[in-house]
Amino acid sequence: xxxxxxxxxxxxxxxxxxxxxxxxxxxxxxxxxxxxxxxxxxxxxxxxxxxxxxxxxxxxxxxxxxxxxxxxxxxxxxxxxxxxxxxxxxxxxxxxxxxxxxxxxxxxxxxxxxxxxxxxxxxxxxxxxxxxxxxxxxxxxxxxxxxxxxxxxxxxxxxxxxxxxxxxxxxxxxxxxxxxxxxxxxxxxxxxx
Amino acid sequence: xxxxxxxxxxxxxxxxxxxxxxxxxxxxxxxxxxxxxxxxxxxxxxxxxxxxxxxxxxxxxxxxxxxxxxxxxxxxxxxxxxxxxxxxxxxxxxxxxxxxxxxxxxxxxxxxxxxxxxxxxxxxxxxxxxxxxxxxxxxxxxxxxxxxxxxxxxxxxxxxxxxxxxxxxxxxxxxxxxxxxxxxxxxxxxxxx
DNA sequence: CGTCCGCTTGACTCAGATCAAACTTGGTGG
DNA sequence: CCACCAAGTTTGATCTGAGTCAAGCGGACG
Numbered sequence: 001x002x003x004x005x006x007x008x009x010x011x012x013x014x015x016x017x018x019x020x021x022x023x024x025x026x027x028x029x030x031x032x033x034x035x036x037x038x039x040x041x042x043x044x045x046x047x048x049x050x051x052x053x054x055x056x057x058x059x060x061x062x063x064x065x066x067x068x069x070x071x072x073x074x075x076x077x078x079x080x081x082x083x084x085x086x087x088x089x090x091x092x093x094x095x096x097x098x099x100x101x102x103x104x105x106x107x108x109x110x111x112x113x114x115x116x117x118x119x120x121x122x123x124x125x126x127x128x129x130x131x132x133x134x135x136x137x138x139x140x141x142x143x144x145x146x147x148x149x150x151x152x153x154x155x156x157x158x159x160x161x162x163x164x165x166x167x168x169x170x171x172x173x174x175x176x177x178x179x180x181x182x183x184x185x186x187x188x189x190x191x192x193x
Numbered sequence: 194x195x196x197x198x199x200x201x202x203x204x205x206x207x208x209x210x211x212x213x214x215x216x217x218x219x220x221x222x223x224x225x226x227x228x229x230x231x232x233x234x235x236x237x238x239x240x241x242x243x244x245x246x247x248x249x250x251x252x253x254x255x256x257x258x259x260x261x262x263x264x265x266x267x268x269x270x271x272x273x274x275x276x277x278x279x280x281x282x283x284x285x286x287x288x289x290x291x292x293x294x295x296x297x298x299x300x301x302x303x304x305x306x307x308x309x310x311x312x313x314x315x316x317x318x319x320x321x322x323x324x325x326x327x328x329x330x331x332x333x334x335x336x337x338x339x340x341x342x343x344x345x346x347x348x349x350x351x352x353x354x355x356x357x358x359x360x361x362x363x364x365x366x367x368x369x370x371x372x373x374x375x376x377x378x379x380x381x382x383x384x385x386x
Numbered sequence: 387c388g389t390c391c392g393c394t395t396g397a398c399t400c401a402g403a404t405c406a407a408a409c410t411t412g413g414t415g416g
Numbered sequence: 417c418c419a420c421c422a423a424g425t426t427t428g429a430t431c432t433g434a435g436t437c438a439a440g441c442g443g444a445c446g
Contacts, residue, residue, distance in 0.1 A: 045317050053320045055313050067306040067313075075310060098299055105298040106291055112305035113260040117268060119312035120248055120260075124238050126319050127246045127357050129403080131434065157392060164320050169434055171394055187393095322435080324402065350424060362402055364426060380425095 002035045004089050007097040007104045011087040023078040030068045032088050036060050039084030044077045054161050066112055126164045135173040136182060138163050139190055152188040195228045197282050200290040200297045204280040216271040223261045225281050229253050232277030237270045247354050250347060259305055319357045328366040329375060331356050332383055345381040
């Protein structure tokens with residue numbers, strides 16, 4: 001049961017997306033909202049010189065680009081990180097549904113609020129100067145509370161881009177963290193010590 | 194007419210805040226929402242080592258810490274940048290008002306969505322490696338659309354912190370931008386060339 | 387079986403951090 | 417009204433750590 005269905009909406013369509021295909025580009029008009037059934041979608045912005053800045057990785061059972069509900073044009077690109085299956089909803093229908101269902105509206109508001117906090121955490125993270133400390137803090141933040149272990153849903157290389165490091169700097173930071181026994185690691189699995 | 198009054202709410206109280214005083218600290222329980230009548234409030238997080246990371250400057254006629262509406266405890270500090278005068282509202286009353294007024298709920302959602310985009314822009318900005326380019330892009334983003342001039346509401350020093358530079362690096366970047374005729378500047382006034 | 391891509395390490399460079407010091411500005415209080 | 421203090425602003429010298437370039441390894445996948 002996805003949040004759109006809870007509102008009594010049914011999808012306009014389903015959409016398949018192959019790995020590397022893009023769902024929309026910056027500047028495209030926004031008419032639809034998406035829910036990810038399967039796969040992952042990466043949201044990316046680009047600097048003038050073309051450098052990609054990934055700022056979100058939306059996973060299965062999530063909606064994404066929520067902010068676009070109130071804008072006419074996308075302000076980022078969406079690219080399938082792997083093969084994806086999406087439910088497509090109408091943006092106007094969704095807005096109308098919120099009018100009639102304050103509970104749903106509130107839950108969507110909460111969702112947005114949580115996004116705001118997540119983004120703030122990301123900013124906080126990027127502001128850490130030391131690469132080693134930055135990576136360590138990133139891992140701490142990702143480890144489920146109460147647990148000490150974590151398996152990354154993505155490559156370390158893309159983590160590097162997400163936290164504003166080159167992949168080389170990231171790998172060196174990981175090596176350093178292992179040497180100083182602050183983490184143990186095997187591939188994409190990490191454990192805090 | 195502030196957004197709370199539009200909902201038919203009246204303030205529980207008014208609150209004065211002297212420059213440098215803090216309104217709340219990270220971890221404090223959240224019972225109220227604020228609207229700034231006068232002055233400015235800075236939202237700050239702190240790294241483990243105490244380095245402050247300012248991530249938002251809320252100005253007069255704005256509400257702020259919107260994300261806190263759905264959380265129990267603050268995840269940042271709020272400090273008065275200058276003498277402030279605030280209207281205080283009850284958080285539960287506000288939530289209840291949204292239940293009864295879907296239009297207001299939607300407008301608040303839009304507000305949150307806009308915050309999400311602003312934060313994403315900030316992340317994009319911080320990811321620009323070159324200090325000069327970073328400062329230039331920051332200014333471009335701040336200049337009102339259609340205009341070419343801008344007067345900063347804050348010191349350059351605090352801009353430096355906001356965009357993840359030391360103040361020295363910021364001033365050097367400004368000097369460089371002036372030398373290469375990309376901006377003109379006098380104190381806190383800037384004009385794009 | 388070969389190619390691609392993520393991973394990993396080394397050497398070198400350089401931009402921004404750091405440390406230091408002086409000048410300007412604005413506000414406070416005598 | 418002026419002396420004084422705090423904070424922002426500005427510039428210089430030095431240092432350091434992340435970026436860059438380069439090269440090799442290994443696993444996945446067609």
